Amino acid sequence: MGEDEGVNHASAVRPRIIATDLDGTLLRSDGSVSERTRAALTLAEAAGLCIVFVTGRPPRWMEVVSAVTGPHGIAICSNGGAVYDVRRKELVSSFPLPxxxxxxxxxxxxxxxxxxxxxxxxxxxxxxxxxxxxxxxxxxxxxxxxxxxxxxxxxxxxxxxxxxxxxxxxxxxxxxxxxxxxxxxxxxxxxxxxxxxxxxATGVSKATTLALWCAERGVTAAEVVAFGDMPNDLPMLAWAGTAYAVANAHPLVLAATTHHTADHDADGVAEVIERVVRGLEP
Missing domain, CATH: 3.30.1240.10 (Hypothetical Protein, Haloacid Dehalogenase-like Hydrolase; Chain: A; domain 2)
Structure with a gap:
């Protein structure tokens, strides 16, 4: 069980987006996606949630999640520098450094x-x-x-x-x-x-690109549940309506987040997703 149960989504804004970092957060230490996490992502998509991978990885390093993407299959890569369609292996947009x-x-x-x-x-x-x-x-x-x-x-x-x-x-x-x-x-x-x-580039972060992508789809920050572990995740965690640090997170991230979950090797993200989906059930 994680350190913090987080919000009661049944009485709060209904979440629409799960935005998660990969390395050190969703992925285990060996870089794999666990079976529990695979099942949780599938469960979330079936419940109508959209999974967005938000990572420092470049687009070419997204094969690790290509097998577990739902129908959306979107990744915000390079700390917000690129939006990538994982299923189609296509660059959707980019925000280069001048x-x-x-x-x-x-x-x-x-x-x-x-x-x-x-x-x-x-x-x-x-x-x-x-x-x-x-x-x-x-x-x-x-x-x-x-x-x-x-x-x-x-x-x-x-x-x-x-x-x-x-x-x-x-x-x-x-x-x-x-x-x-x-x-x-x-x-x-x-x-x-x-x-x-x-x-x-100045003004480009995981948060800014995720916020833009969400705004284009009529999604507010309050409808986003985000997960991270390192300083590059801090802007995203500050922007999202609900933010979780995994237990293995950098001290700055643990200090900046109200909600904590189990570490990445103990499927902390999956644990929260399962609770979120239960909260969506009638």
Whole structure:
């Protein structure tokens, strides 16, 4: 059982959207979707709820949920930088980081944090600097280019960046984020869901893109139940009418949310979805 039962949806606004982060939240530590979670997602769709995956992952990393998407099959990827139809494997819309802002961020972080390395997510893959050392990129075969950040941004791909990533070899991740925001926060949104920083266009976050997608369908924040675990989830959790942190969440996320559920390896999201669906039953 989770730490917090949450709201009584029978007496509150009827939820219409389940918006959930993936890594560290819906997915288990091994990156899998458990059988209980699969069943809960199916149950939610059958009850008329729409599941929206809201993740820092790029669109090309959405195969993990392709088998468990309901009829909507929508993912908000790259921390709000892209909306992706998982079933059709189509990019629906994107909110790229302007080239001049990316260059300003790169310059500011190079000056403030020597040793930083950069990588760039764009529609058909990614590019990185040689010093951007991360095993996360080794499995997709999507690396298109290794070059200095300034050279990548000067190319045609430079104006198609969903997300700029930054990695430092020694800094504590939270200290890295704090110092990066102080140095370059006026040029972009800077957050993280792992040791690397994730940098998006000013005004683009999981919350803004989810809010836009919902507004286009006449859905209000009060009708959204959201789940997350890391700082990049904080805007979404603040926007949603009902927000849950999983038990394994970052301390900032646990402190910012009223409702908590079991950790991702104990199917905390599924536990809440089951309760939400029960509350919808006559």
């Amino acid at each position: 080239r001049q802002d990316a260059l300003a961020v790169v310059a500011a972080l190079r000056a403030e944090l020597p040793g930083v390395g950069f990588a760039f997510e764009y529609p058909d893959g990614f590019a990185s600097e040689a010093q951007y050392d991360s095993p996360m990129w080794d499995d997709s075969g999507a690396l298109r280019w290794i070059a200095p950040a300034e050279e990548i941004l000067a190319s045609a791909a430079g104006d198609q960046v969903f997300k700029l990533l930054a990695r430092h070899p020694t800094l504590d991740p939270d200290e890295f984020m704090r110092r990066a925001r102080a140095a370059a926060g006026q040029h972009a949104e800077i957050t993280r869901s792992s040791p690397m920083l994730e940098i998006s």
